[in-house]
Amino acid sequence: MPSVFKHINLTTLSFVALATAAHAERGSQGDLNLFYWQAPTLLNPYLASGPKDSEPASLVLEPLARHDETGKMVPWLAQAIPTLDNGGISPDLQSITWTLKSGIKWSDGTDFTANDVVFTANYCMDADSGCQMTAKFTDVEQVVALDAQTVKISFSKPKPYPYAPFVGLEVPVLQAAQFADCMGANALNCSAQNLAPIGTGPYQITDFKPGDVVTYDINPFYRDADKPGFAKVTVKGGGDASGAARAVLETGEFDYAWNLQLDPQVLAQMKSAGKGQVVSSFGTAVERLQVNLTNSAADLGDARSTRDGGAHPFLADPRVTEALSLAIDRSTLIDIAYGDAGHPTCDVLAAPAIYASGANDACLTQDLDAARALLDEAGWTDSDGNGIRDKDGVSMTLLYQTSVNPVRQTTQDLLKAWWAEIGVATELRAIAPSVFFGGDQSSPDTYQKFYADLEMFTNFFPGNDPEPYLNNWACAAIPTPENGWSGMNVPRYCDPDYDALLAKLGNTVEIDERIAISKQLNDMLMQAGALIPLVHRGEVSAHANSLEGVRMNVWDSELWNIADWTRAK
Amino acid sequence: MTDLTFLSAPSSGFWRRFQRHKGAVIGGSLLVLVLLAVLIGPFLWPHAAGQINLTARNLGPSLSHPIGTDHLGRDLFAAILQGGRVTLLVGVVAMALSVLIGAAVGILAGMVRWLDAPLMRLTDLFLALPVLPLLLVTIMLWRDSLRALFGAEAGIFLLIVAMIGLTSWMQTARILRAEVLALKKREFVIAATALGLRPWGLIRRHILPNVMGVIIVSATLGLANAIITESALSFLGLGFPPDHPTWGRLLFDGTEYLTLTPARAIWPGLMITLTVLCANYLGDGLRDALDPRSFNGRK
Numbered sequence: 001m002p003s004v005f006k007h008i009n010l011t012t013l014s015f016v017a018l019a020t021a022a023h024a025e026r027g028s029q030g031d032l033n034l035f036y037w038q039a040p041t042l043l044n045p046y047l048a049s050g051p052k053d054s055e056p057a058s059l060v061l062e063p064l065a066r067h068d069e070t071g072k073m074v075p076w077l078a079q080a081i082p083t084l085d086n087g088g089i090s091p092d093l094q095s096i097t098w099t100l101k102s103g104i105k106w107s108d109g110t111d112f113t114a115n116d117v118v119f120t121a122n123y124c125m126d127a128d129s130g131c132q133m134t135a136k137f138t139d140v141e142q143v144v145a146l147d148a149q150t151v152k153i154s155f156s157k158p159k160p161y162p163y164a165p166f167v168g169l170e171v172p173v174l175q176a177a178q179f180a181d182c183m184g185a186n187a188l189n190c191s192a193q194n195l196a197p198i199g200t201g202p203y204q205i206t207d208f209k210p211g212d213v214v215t216y217d218i219n220p221f222y223r224d225a226d227k228p229g230f231a232k233v234t235v236k237g238g239g240d241a242s243g244a245a246r247a248v249l250e251t252g253e254f255d256y257a258w259n260l261q262l263d264p265q266v267l268a269q270m271k272s273a274g275k276g277q278v279v280s281s282f283g284t285a286v287e288r289l290q291v292n293l294t295n296s297a298a299d300l301g302d303a304r305s306t307r308d309g310g311a312h313p314f315l316a317d318p319r320v321t322e323a324l325s326l327a328i329d330r331s332t333l334i335d336i337a338y339g340d341a342g343h344p345t346c347d348v349l350a351a352p353a354i355y356a357s358g359a360n361d362a363c364l365t366q367d368l369d370a371a372r373a374l375l376d377e378a379g380w381t382d383s384d385g386n387g388i389r390d391k392d393g394v395s396m397t398l399l400y401q402t403s404v405n406p407v408r409q410t411t412q413d414l415l416k417a418w419w420a421e422i423g424v425a426t427e428l429r430a431i432a433p434s435v436f437f438g439g440d441q442s443s444p445d446t447y448q449k450f451y452a453d454l455e456m457f458t459n460f461f462p463g464n465d466p467e468p469y470l471n472n473w474a475c476a477a478i479p480t481p482e483n484g485w486s487g488m489n490v491p492r493y494c495d496p497d498y499d500a501l502l503a504k505l506g507n508t509v510e511i512d513e514r515i516a517i518s519k520q521l522n523d524m525l526m527q528a529g530a531l532i533p534l535v536h537r538g539e540v541s542a543h544a545n546s547l548e549g550v551r552m553n554v555w556d557s558e559l560w561n562i563a564d565w566t567r568a569k
Numbered sequence: 570m571t572d573l574t575f576l577s578a579p580s581s582g583f584w585r586r587f588q589r590h591k592g593a594v595i596g597g598s599l600l601v602l603v604l605l606a607v608l609i610g611p612f613l614w615p616h617a618a619g620q621i622n623l624t625a626r627n628l629g630p631s632l633s634h635p636i637g638t639d640h641l642g643r644d645l646f647a648a649i650l651q652g653g654r655v656t657l658l659v660g661v662v663a664m665a666l667s668v669l670i671g672a673a674v675g676i677l678a679g680m681v682r683w684l685d686a687p688l689m690r691l692t693d694l695f696l697a698l699p700v701l702p703l704l705l706v707t708i709m710l711w712r713d714s715l716r717a718l719f720g721a722e723a724g725i726f727l728l729i730v731a732m733i734g735l736t737s738w739m740q741t742a743r744i745l746r747a748e749v750l751a752l753k754k755r756e757f758v759i760a761a762t763a764l765g766l767r768p769w770g771l772i773r774r775h776i777l778p779n780v781m782g783v784i785i786v787s788a789t790l791g792l793a794n795a796i797i798t799e800s801a802l803s804f805l806g807l808g809f810p811p812d813h814p815t816w817g818r819l820l821f822d823g824t825e826y827l828t829l830t831p832a833r834a835i836w837p838g839l840m841i842t843l844t845v846l847c848a849n850y851l852g853d854g855l856r857d858a859l860d861p862r863s864f865n866g867r868k
Contacts, residue, residue, distance in 0.1 A: 242825065263640060265627065266829050298713045332623065336640065406825045409811050413641055416812060417621045427721050430811040443709060451713070 027218055027231035029567045032547075034559070035257040037244040039237020041210045044194040045170050046124050046131045047187060051557075054169050055258065056214050056235045058557035060107075060199030061172035064098050064117070065163070067555035069281060071352055071464045073163065077101055077112070077173060077200060081163075093158035093509065098166070100149045105221035106175050107204040114145035119176035121153070121165060128184040135468075136164045136171045160509045161465045168462060169557040173200070202228035202563040212237055228563035229549075242266065248542045249276045255544045258558060261407055264339025267540075276545055280341045280538035283554030284351045284469070285460035287342075287411075289324075289400075289532040290490040291315050292453050296399070305450050306480055307492055313394045314380065315453060321529030322363075323374040327418045329366035330534060337410045338535055345536040349522040352464050357519040360526045371422045382423055389423040401429040401445075402456040403436040411456065411534070441484060448479040450490055458537055459488070464555065467505055467514075470521045473530065474499050493530040586858040593854020596847035603844055607653035616644035618651035619812060627830050637832045639822075649836055652814040656796055657844070659730055659815070663795035666734025668741055668788045675745025676772060676780075679753065689746070692739045700736045700798065707732055708807060725809055729802065733795045741787040748780045782859030789852030793845040800841050816841050 038052035045054035045061065064078040073081050078098045082088020089096050104112040121143035124131040141154045143165070153165055165171060175198045182190035196205045200223075203216035216233040236254070244257035249270040260267065260278070271278055293316050296305045303309035314320050330344035343350075346360040375381075380389040380396055389396040400415070402408045409430055416426040429452065431445045437457075444451050461469035471477065475496075477489035498521065505517045525531055539554045549565040552558060588594060611618070616634070622642035629637050636645045678688040708728060715724035752758055758775055766774070800817030802808040809815055816837040823833030 263825060263829070265640065266826060269829055298717050336623070336626070406822065409822070410640065413619075413621065413812060428810045428812045432807070444713065445709065 026222075026226055026228065029229035029231070029565075031232045031234070032230040032562075032565065033254045033256075034233065034235045035239075035244045035247055035254040036235050036237050036259075037239045037241055037257070038259065039211045040208075040214060040235065042194050043205065043208060043214070044174070044197055045172060046120075046129075046133050046174070047194060048132060051169075051259075052237075055557050055559055057197065058169045058172070058201070058559055059203040059216055059233060059562055060201045060205060060219075061174065061197055062199060062201045063168055063172045064100070064166040065168075066557075066560050067168060067463065067553070068560075069551045069553040069555070071283075071555045073167065075101075077104060089162060093155075093160060093162070095152055095154045096159075096162040097146070097150060097152045100151070101223070102149060104200055104223055106198050106200055107219040107221055108175075108198055109221055110175075110177065111148075112173070112175075112200050113148045114151045115148075116173050116176045117151045117166065118143050118145050119179070120172075120174045123174060123179060123183060123187070124171075126184045126187075129187040131187070133170050138164065140165060158507075160506070160514070161467065163463070163465075168555075169560070170462070175199070203233055222563070224563065229566040230562075233562070245270050245542055248544060249273055249278070252276070252544060255547045256550070257542045260540045260542055261341070261405070262540075263337070263406060263410075264335075264341070267339065271542075274545075276542050278340070278540060278542050279550060279552040280540045281552040281554045282343070282351060282536060282538040283460055284349075284464075284466075285458050285537040285539070285554075286345060286348055286350050286533050287456065287458045287535040287537050288348055289534065290447075290450070290455050290457075291321050291530055291532060292450050292455075292491065293530060294492045296451050296453060298451070302481060305492070307478065307494065312453070314378075314391075314396060315529070317378050318527060318529035319374045319378040320380070321532060323371040323378075323422060324419065324424065325363045325532045326367050326371040326374070327422045327424075328363070328415060328532075328534065329418065330364060332366075333411060333414055334535055336414070337407045338537070341538045341540045342535040343538075345533050346526070347522050348525060348531045348533045349466055349470070349518060350533065350536040354515055355466055355518050355522075357522045357526075359519070359523050366418075368418075368421055375422060375424075380423075387420075387423065388425045395425070396423065397425040397427065398454055399427045399429060399452040400454040400456070401431060401436075401452040403433040404430045405433065408456060439485075446485065447490060448485040448487070450479075450492075454532075455490070456534075462555070466518050470505065470518060471502060473521075473525055474502055491530040493525065493528060495524065495528065498524050583858050587854055590850075590854035590857055592850040593858075596850030597854070599843065600847040600851060603653065603840070603847070604657065607650050607657055610650040611647070611654070614644075614647050614650060616647040618647040618814060619643060620647075627826075629830075630832070636836050637830060639830065639833055640826065645819075645832060645836060648814045648819055649816070649840060652816050652819050652837065653840060655726075655809065655813070655815045656799060656817070656841075659726065659733070659799045660792045660796040660844075663730045663733035663737070663799075664788055664791035666730065667738040667791045667795070668784060669738075670734065671738035671741025671787060672745055672780075672784055674738065674742040676749055676776060678742065678746040679749025680768060680772065680776070685746070688742075692742050695736065696739045698736060701801065703736065704729075704732050704798075704802060705807065721810055722813055729799060729808055733798050737791060737794055737798075741784070741791070744783055744787065745780055748783055749776055752776055752779055782856065785859065786852045786856040789848045789855060793848040793852075796841060796845055796848075 036052055036056060040053045040056040042048050042053050043057040045057050048054050062076050064076060065073050065081055066076045068074050075081055077100055079101050082096050082098055100114060106112055123129060124133055125137050139155045139157055139159060141156045143151060143153050146152055178198050179193055182193055195208050202219055202222050204219045205214060206217050207215045214235040218228060218231060241260050241262055245260045245262060245267060247254045248257040250273040252275040267278055292305060293312055294305050294307055295309045295312050300309040334342040334344060344364050346363040347357050349355050375389055380391050382389050384390060400412060402412060412428045416428060419426050435443055435445050436447055439446055447455055447457060472488035473493050475494035477487040478492050478494060479485040479487045501517060501521055505514060508514050508517060541552060541558060543550050546568045547565060548568050551561055553560050620643060625638050625642040627638065627640055628634055634644050638644055674688050678685045711728060715728055719727060761771055761775055799815060803815050803817030803821060809818060819837035820834055823837060826833050
């Protein structure tokens with residue numbers, strides 16, 4: 001039986017083989033300087049606002065299991081990944097039992113036990129705590145310690161993929177003794193704890209100035225006597241992506257810089273200084289156009305961009321969105337705007353590779369004639385001779401919005417030019433990212449309200465199970481005024497067949513069948529024209545040439561293996 | 570008609586005084602040159618602004634592209650000319666609006682005693698308003714309705730011009746009120762009133778010509794201020810749509826490429842600085858030339 005669990009078990013073994021590689025002495029490598037230009041403000045991932053906080057925290061706090069750079073799960077504080085075969089997952093799929101490594105100590109010298117895991121789960125599941133990671137504990141009924149080394153997590157319904165709690169950088173284990181007074185509504189008031197959590201990781205926090213700098217030294221009780229290599233680590237924040245890239249690639253002031261989405265030529269020019277190299281890694285992130293299938297006309301008032309307001313005058317026709325997609329030269333777009341950090345894609349579920357459908361790859365090649373023919377066939381012709389197609393008095397003019405970002409504005413300019421060639425006019429709008437992604441109910445410019453015809457941003461899913469991601473396009477996930485514009489079904493796509501197939505996916509355990517259903521769901525979305533995928537995007541970071549051991553990881557913290565990093569001699 | 574002497578009869582005197590201010594002459598001529606270039610330039614220049622040419626990306630200066638091209642092969646000189654049109658049009662129209670409101674409020678407050686206090690408190694109120702946040706809020710509130718009425722570009726143009734005009738008239742109003750109050754005490758005004766001249770006639774024939782200098786100076790300074798505000802808005806990524814270049818927007822886009830193609834940021838920045846500087850020098854020179862008190866002081 002090829003099951004998802006067996007698959008993981010094999011990779012566990014391969015990791016153990018890798019981890020036993022010879023290593024230098026603890027603390028012999030000097031100082032390490034990291035540049036996180038979006039400065040960390042809080043080092044408790046449960047209250048954090050994103051990777052800018054949880055990545056610096058990952059030097060200290062550790063989960064039971066992590067994902068390695070290939071996206072496979074590796075045990076971290078646990079002895080092994082629980083599976084059906086090793087009895088870690090109950091046959092009814094309603095519970096998972098983790099066995100912890102023995103002899104692990106917190107950086108204050110006390111023992112790490114199953115009680116810490118139970119405490120952390122209760123800490124986050126408390127309704128008053130303001131925990132940002134509650135989605136990771138969906139359907140968790142209770143977490144109990146069977147003994148000092150064993151934790152059992154029970155679910156209220158069968159979970160074919162039970163690896164959400166305590167897997168990955170967002171959900172590490174907190175020390176029960178330190179956070180005991182921080183339960184519920186007190187969570188946010190515990191600033192001393194939230195700014196300097198005690199952890200089991202290779203480093204401990206010595207000083208933290210929120211929004212500026214974090215300094216670490218070695219955790220004296222770290223489990224591996226030879227690691228970590230670097231004696232001191234500094235994470236510096238502030239500035240912008242280009243400044244961070246320059247500090248590593250051109251001036252060599254820093255050893256590592258994170259999140260460098262820059263013009264590929266700018267990056268290449270910095271790289272030519274010869275001080276460092278650019279690393280990129282592809283996760284599940286896909287830059288896509290969201291197609292508004294509903295009418296966004298301003299005169300509809302409250303029914304604007306809702307299904308009550310009716311279908312979009314032309315984008316609801318899949319032939320039109322197919323034509324728009326065919327008019328895009330994705331390879332040229334990537335050459336100019338993304339460089340090595342992008343691959344062309346026609347699937348919104350483009351990774352992990354086993355889930356990529358490939359059934360929609362016709363759009364990879366630009367074909368303006370085919371696009372024009374599709375629009376002609378749909379009845380859209382230039383009847384008044386102004387260069388813009390129209391039908392029944394409606395002109396094919398698109399309002400295309402995205403966030404302010406040089407790469408996105410370049411994409412907007414290029415797409416506008418290509419669409420002009422097939423007779424579609426485009427009006428561009430760029431919105432400040434803090435507004436566009438801010439979710440402010442009173443702003444008309446949020447991506448959820450979608451008061452436009454097309455909008456562009458990237459979305460991805462953590463880990464390697466696409467089910468929660470595909471749930472984004474269920475009818476129930478449509479943002480509406482009634483639900484406070486929450487939900488990720490931005491195209492307002494609603495198909496009962498899609499919902500039925502999603503439900504089937506939720507009850508399927510067989511990995512091959514899960515893959516087949518996931519591909520089918522992706523194809524349904526593509527054929528309905530709800531989304532136009534553009535680029536499978538990689539994360540880009542840079543590190544100094546002298547830094548060794550970096551295994552760029554998009555599935556977990558980029559600093560996941562920092563204990564193995566060394567300085568080239 | 571003693572009051573009109575320095576405007577009508579010895580206008581040669583005005584010119585003579587103006588020409589003595591070298592900065593004003595140079596600034597004025599450069600400003601006229603810039604205006605002519607952006608008005609006529611786009612018709613003469615072979616490249617259209619915004620025309621993408623993927624074979625000519627990130628070029629340095631050459632004969633066909635005197636200040637190079639951007640990362641999509643668009644000619645920068647064409648973008649500067651086209652962007653200057655919008656920037657200067659915003660500047661001129663917003664300045665006109667601001668001067669109009671400022672003059673009306675200032676003269677009314679000076680002439681009509683019972684309007685003085687309420688109008689001056691209104692001026693204080695507007696002075697206390699932070700301009701940029703106010704602009705951001707109004708852009709968010711009214712952008713869509715104006716876009717539906719006038720189209721995307723005209724709508725945002727009206728909005729920006731109206732907001733800059735409405736938030737920059739206060740200095741003019743205050744200075745004018747003071748001037749009018751001083752003028753009202755002068756003998757020729759008292760005489761005109763005694764002769765039965767109606768208030769409107771008084772304003773038209775005696776007050777306006779005497780405060781014209783102040784108004785012109787306010788106008789040149791207002792032009793500079795409006796250009797700066799529009800550039801700041803565009804630099805913040807607000808204002809005009811991203812494919813509709815203004816100098817501020819070009820500067821904002823160019824900062825990302827400062828090391829690769831510095832010309833993309835330097836030229837728009839230079840144009841903003843140059844225009845604002847010229848307008849300021851021109852205002853300086855006009856003030857000196859129009860101020861009768863500086864007549865004897867200058868050599």
